[in-house]
Amino acid sequence: MILDAKIPEGPIEKKWTSFKNNAKLISPANKRKFKVIVVGTGLAGSSASATLAELGYQVETFCFHDSARRAHSIAAQGGINAAKNYQNDGDSVWRLFYDTIKGGDFRAREANVYRLAEVSGNIIDECVSQGVPFAREYGGELTNRSFGGAQVSRTFYAKGQTGQQLLLGAYSALSAQIGLGRVTMHESSEMLDLVLVDGHAKGIVTRDLITGEIKTHAADTVLLCTGGYSNVYYLSTNARGSNVTATWRAYKRGAAFANPCYTQIHPTCIPVAGDYQSKLTLMSESLRNDGRVWVPKQKGDARLPQDIPEEERDYYLERKYPSYGNLAPRDIASRSAKEVCDEGRGVGPGGLGVYLDFSASIDRLGEKTIRERYGNLFEMYHNITGESAYERPMRIYPAVHYTMGGLWVDYNLMSTIPGLHVLGEANFSDHGANRLGASALMQGLSDGYFVIPNTLGEYLSTQFGKKVSTDMPEFKKTETEARAHVEKLLAVKGNVPVDEFHRQLGLIIWDECGMARSEAGLKKAIADIRALRERFWKEVAIPGTGAELNQSLERAGRVADFLEFGELMCIDALTREESCGGHFRIEHQTPEGEALRHDDKFAEVYAWMFQGQNNDPELVREPLHYEAVHLATRSYK
Amino acid sequence: MSTMNFHLRLWKQKSATDKGEFIKIHATEIPSECSFLEMLDIVNNRLTREGKEPVSFASDCREGICGTCHMVINGVPQGPGRGAACQVYMRKFENGQTITVEPFRVGAFPIVKDLVVNRSAYDRIIRSGGFISEHTGGAPDASTSLIPKPVADAAMDAAACIGCGACAAACPNSSPMLFVGAKVTHLGLLPQGQAERKSRARNMVRTMQEEGFGNCSNYYACEAVCPANVPASVIAMLNREYIRGEVSEAVGAID
Numbered sequence: 001m002i003l004d005a006k007i008p009e010g011p012i013e014k015k016w017t018s019f020k021n022n023a024k025l026i027s028p029a030n031k032r033k034f035k036v037i038v039v040g041t042g043l044a045g046s047s048a049s050a051t052l053a054e055l056g057y058q059v060e061t062f063c064f065h066d067s068a069r070r071a072h073s074i075a076a077q078g079g080i081n082a083a084k085n086y087q088n089d090g091d092s093v094w095r096l097f098y099d100t101i102k103g104g105d106f107r108a109r110e111a112n113v114y115r116l117a118e119v120s121g122n123i124i125d126e127c128v129s130q131g132v133p134f135a136r137e138y139g140g141e142l143t144n145r146s147f148g149g150a151q152v153s154r155t156f157y158a159k160g161q162t163g164q165q166l167l168l169g170a171y172s173a174l175s176a177q178i179g180l181g182r183v184t185m186h187e188s189s190e191m192l193d194l195v196l197v198d199g200h201a202k203g204i205v206t207r208d209l210i211t212g213e214i215k216t217h218a219a220d221t222v223l224l225c226t227g228g229y230s231n232v233y234y235l236s237t238n239a240r241g242s243n244v245t246a247t248w249r250a251y252k253r254g255a256a257f258a259n260p261c262y263t264q265i266h267p268t269c270i271p272v273a274g275d276y277q278s279k280l281t282l283m284s285e286s287l288r289n290d291g292r293v294w295v296p297k298q299k300g301d302a303r304l305p306q307d308i309p310e311e312e313r314d315y316y317l318e319r320k321y322p323s324y325g326n327l328a329p330r331d332i333a334s335r336s337a338k339e340v341c342d343e344g345r346g347v348g349p350g351g352l353g354v355y356l357d358f359s360a361s362i363d364r365l366g367e368k369t370i371r372e373r374y375g376n377l378f379e380m381y382h383n384i385t386g387e388s389a390y391e392r393p394m395r396i397y398p399a400v401h402y403t404m405g406g407l408w409v410d411y412n413l414m415s416t417i418p419g420l421h422v423l424g425e426a427n428f429s430d431h432g433a434n435r436l437g438a439s440a441l442m443q444g445l446s447d448g449y450f451v452i453p454n455t456l457g458e459y460l461s462t463q464f465g466k467k468v469s470t471d472m473p474e475f476k477k478t479e480t481e482a483r484a485h486v487e488k489l490l491a492v493k494g495n496v497p498v499d500e501f502h503r504q505l506g507l508i509i510w511d512e513c514g515m516a517r518s519e520a521g522l523k524k525a526i527a528d529i530r531a532l533r534e535r536f537w538k539e540v541a542i543p544g545t546g547a548e549l550n551q552s553l554e555r556a557g558r559v560a561d562f563l564e565f566g567e568l569m570c571i572d573a574l575t576r577e578e579s580c581g582g583h584f585r586i587e588h589q590t591p592e593g594e595a596l597r598h599d600d601k602f603a604e605v606y607a608w609m610f611q612g613q614n615n616d617p618e619l620v621r622e623p624l625h626y627e628a629v630h631l632a633t634r635s636y637k
Numbered sequence: 638m639s640t641m642n643f644h645l646r647l648w649k650q651k652s653a654t655d656k657g658e659f660i661k662i663h664a665t666e667i668p669s670e671c672s673f674l675e676m677l678d679i680v681n682n683r684l685t686r687e688g689k690e691p692v693s694f695a696s697d698c699r700e701g702i703c704g705t706c707h708m709v710i711n712g713v714p715q716g717p718g719r720g721a722a723c724q725v726y727m728r729k730f731e732n733g734q735t736i737t738v739e740p741f742r743v744g745a746f747p748i749v750k751d752l753v754v755n756r757s758a759y760d761r762i763i764r765s766g767g768f769i770s771e772h773t774g775g776a777p778d779a780s781t782s783l784i785p786k787p788v789a790d791a792a793m794d795a796a797a798c799i800g801c802g803a804c805a806a807a808c809p810n811s812s813p814m815l816f817v818g819a820k821v822t823h824l825g826l827l828p829q830g831q832a833e834r835k836s837r838a839r840n841m842v843r844t845m846q847e848e849g850f851g852n853c854s855n856y857y858a859c860e861a862v863c864p865a866n867v868p869a870s871v872i873a874m875l876n877r878e879y880i881r882g883e884v885s886e887a888v889g890a891i892d
Contacts, residue, residue: 051773066695067760069800070703086780122776129776131769131829133793140783158793164702165796172768179764187757210749239697239705276671278678279699380700383724449773497682543690548652549750551693552685 003256003607003622006410007111012097012628016115019411020454024461031056034460037204037219039191039246041068043163043441044424045225046170047448053177055453060217061174061183062206064190064241064554069171072227072239073444076163077284077377079145079155080127080441082120087144091152093117098629100439103149103329104404104432105581105597106631107262109605109624111411112429119450120442124156126449130169134158145289147437149329149636155438160284160376166441170448190554191246192482194222194253194420195475201250201420202468203475205482209554212547214483216475218468221419221459223452224250225444228403228425230263232562232569233514234506236400237269237282243558244565247407247426255415256607256620258428259405260565261573264435264582265515266401267293267333270384271353275503280399281384283356283377285437288326290361290370291394293317293333295354299344305355305393316340324636331434331582331595332636334398338515339593341397348395355393362390398515402440404431404582405572408607408622412455413447416609419459423447428605433581486546489556494539498555501536502562505529509566513573518586522574526567533563568608568617575619578602599631640666641732645680647692648739653747659737660692673716673725674699674706677738693751699723701864704799707806708752709739714806714862721801721864741806745813745849756802758848759816766840767820769829782828795822797865804859804867810851815859817841818871821878838875839882 008015008022026034034057038049041063049061065071083096097117101108124142128134134156135143144153158165177183188209195203195216203218229244230236251257268283294315296308316336318325328336337354340346347353362370367390371378378389385395406428413421413429424444431439469475512518512525536559544550579588579595580602588596605622643664650657667676674696681691697705701721710716716725730736738752746754784792796819804815821838824830830837846852853872860869 047773054772065697065703065705066756067704067800069760070697070705072698072703075698075700075702084779122774124779125776126773128779128782129769129771129829131792131796131824131827133789133796133823133827134779135793136784136786136789138786140785140789142779158796161702161797164799165793168796172763173771173773175760175764176768176770185760187760210755239703240699241697273670274668276668276675276679278672278675281700379719380724383718383720383726386728453773495686495688497685499678499682541685541688543685543688549693549753552691 001416001609001620003408003416003620004410005109005622006412008411012110012114015111016118023454024457026457026460028056032058034058035060035219036221036223037217038062038223038225039204040071040225040227040426041065041171041174042071042073042225042227042424043167043170043444044448045071045223046167046174047445048223048225048423048452049183050170050173050177051449051453052456053182059177059183060186060219062186062189062191062204064188064209066188068174068185068187069168071167072242073167073441074164075239076441077160077282078286079147079157079162079438080123080166081147081154081438082124082156082442083117083154084121084124086142087153089152091154095152096120096154099150100430100436101432101629102634103434103436105434105595105634106432106599106603106626107580107624108432109429110626110628114628115451116430116443116446119446122450123442123445127166127169130173132158132165132169145286146327148285148288148327148333149324149436157286160286160374163441166445170445191249192485192557193249193478195478196253196417197468197472197474200418203470205479207486210549212545212550214479214486216470216479218470218475220463221421221456223421223423224407224426225423225448226426228406229565230400230403232505232566233400233510234502235272235277235280235510237266237280240279243561245558245561247422248561248565250407250415250417250420252610253417254610255417255420256408256609257405257568258408258605258607259572260569260608261513261576261583262404262433262581263400264330264402264404265334265398267330267337267398268356268396269399270381271348271395271397273349281380282399282401283381283394283396285330287356287374287377290373291326291356291358292360293326293354293356295340295345295347305357314340314345321636328636329434329436334515335584337398353395353397356396357393358389359393402435404428404433404435408605412458413452414459421452421456423452433583486553486557489540489553489560490542490546492537492540492542495541496539497541498552498559501532501540502555502559504532505559505563505566508532509569513570516584516586517573519574522570525570529563529567529570536560536563571617572606572608576602576606603631639669641669641727641730643667643730643733644735646735646737649692649751650748652750657748667727669728671727672699672723673710673727674723676727693753695753696723702799704801707741707754707756707801707803709741709806711737714741714803715801715864719864719866721799724864741802743802743805743811745805745811746802758850759800759802759813761848762813762817762841762844763820765844766833766837769824770833784827788826792823792826795819795867795871798867799865801864803862803864805850807858807862808851809856809858810854812851812853812859813845814853814872814875815863815867815869817845818875819867822871822874825874825878834878835882835885838878839886842879
């Protein structure tokens, strides 16, 4: 199989414009005839549903939450990037594009990233117009802050709740369309499988989480907007329900899964406290605008932070990366934290923590300003740890936060299955091997508001007269298979709770496919995952039936898929014999311990194709051609 | 790490039409640092190991922002302290304490199972007017509207609502007016929200009544339990907006 990214011709600045000038259009009268299924109601799913409905398509939207507003985009704290240059500090579309490509360690597709930077400004306009209450100056202008990997202030924010406000903006646009009858909304509906007709994605199978009813739904095209797979690690900053099921099922139906080993470990999270823990809590990267990261110079220094004099502190990010300092990109900041903790200089229980210290900023700006900027984050920290960050430094440690890998898509956001489009975190396209802060919100909304409405016509214009219905045998067959999978889970009747398997899987992956990866470790992980998977199918306990709200059953289905997916992730990490961004193979590092890329061999997307349950997946490569930027060693010194 | 013991009374109810009851569980060796929902996870996993059905409860982000979790802990919707139920920590309770956990008791939120209720009425209220009608692509440059910081901040404070339903659950009248007022205030304060200001308040209040919710009679219980700190003053704003909306319709004004 050859992966055709369908990148438009011409110089990078002209590609998107020339694409739009030549794109296939669907007339208003014909839009009404096409039905679009959207799975997921995060930023990508809500914005796509609302926008496509405004354009006149028939939209049916599904989410497993009890309300579309609860998707995990809501938890994003820090902000959204846009090349508006309102600060007059030298920002431009080119700079946002370049920062994102460089931040991704030169493993993202140029044309997609440029388009993202290009539409970034429109997103802000759109959101303001919906009533998103971005932070403002006294005179009424929009204000900005800085995020990692950038030397300009281009991040728009709404207190520490930017994701919430952007999602509620998209949710309100979606709600308006539902109210008008243009979107049919199905809450508490989990996608179990994808239905293919003649090799094209034409529908889905869902389970109603309240009644247990399993049903099929037909459409002309399917959009997966189902987020990332961070929860393969069990402990992550993702919500408990976030899962890989929709994209994994699509993979098993023929969609290539690209770069699954590219995961983001966020440097500033509240450290793990015990094995009862159900999730990790992020402390926004924006805190690094005013917080300084340090550890004691001495190993095992047990003094309280306030008792450690200035000259005995190691502000290691400022020391190692003087030009970006505390705002070094996430992968680098995380790895540095791991390094100092591995040296025995970590703080707090177990020595797995570093300080994030606000005292200098409180002295400089006053507590009131800090409270205004980060009040809710400090409150959250206090609530969880019982400590006040106004009085003593926060303790933080890296945690899994985002996944750059995802289903492979071309420039039109279509996967290797015709008719299956993938948006937002669920696809792989824009962040390469490391995502910069405040870029996830930008990508989700860019895909939903501005990209898919323009690219969908490329596929739909080939689908006139090809209506399908749920009466077709393809639908019946897939439904039967999905039903059998649920029954198989219920039939295990073991006595080990689902969470136990999930936690063990998480530990395997965190240890061997986390911040540092090695050949031996990854091979061991693959064997361990296979053994765990076998145990799962013998011992998992799922009380209750399939015909009711059954949370054990929901979780078991998701964990069963994670147990398969985790193996693919390790295979990808094993095959990519270089270090880049969040993927750090200990065999490949510079003498200073920085990631060492091998561009001659690995400037490629690795896309994996399913070959049957017991066979190795097939690797298909998409070479990355850099025409506008030249490959450079990433330096933030 | 120290551990604690609790006497739990947890509500079990198979469906909206079944009769529910409290089950008693002696929860021992609970880590004092764990959260309330993590304590319930531990209890549920123990029940599962014993071959019993766990107690269903909703949760997702577990950091107080998604609004999925909802329960009444010792008589208080979303539990003691500020924040959602997921932000309650066991160290806030006494060792050996009896803790009663039950679902939100609101007629417009029918029980799904155990502690889980159906709050889709809130979505329907938003669909009837909780938005600014605009279409993607038609927006002017964001810098064209100037919104003074105090106004933007007040809009943000109202917009912080997480839609969890605690306001209605705390109110003796089952009134969701903190929720409705939060949206009407958020959008009503901003220049972008002016065009639909009157119809928004009118339609949202009418839907609220059709859904079977009550009205505000100034108990302020909603403000006391709101996990997002939404101030009760949004209800005053809602009342003003609603009266304007009704009067302007009654006299046949254009907007």
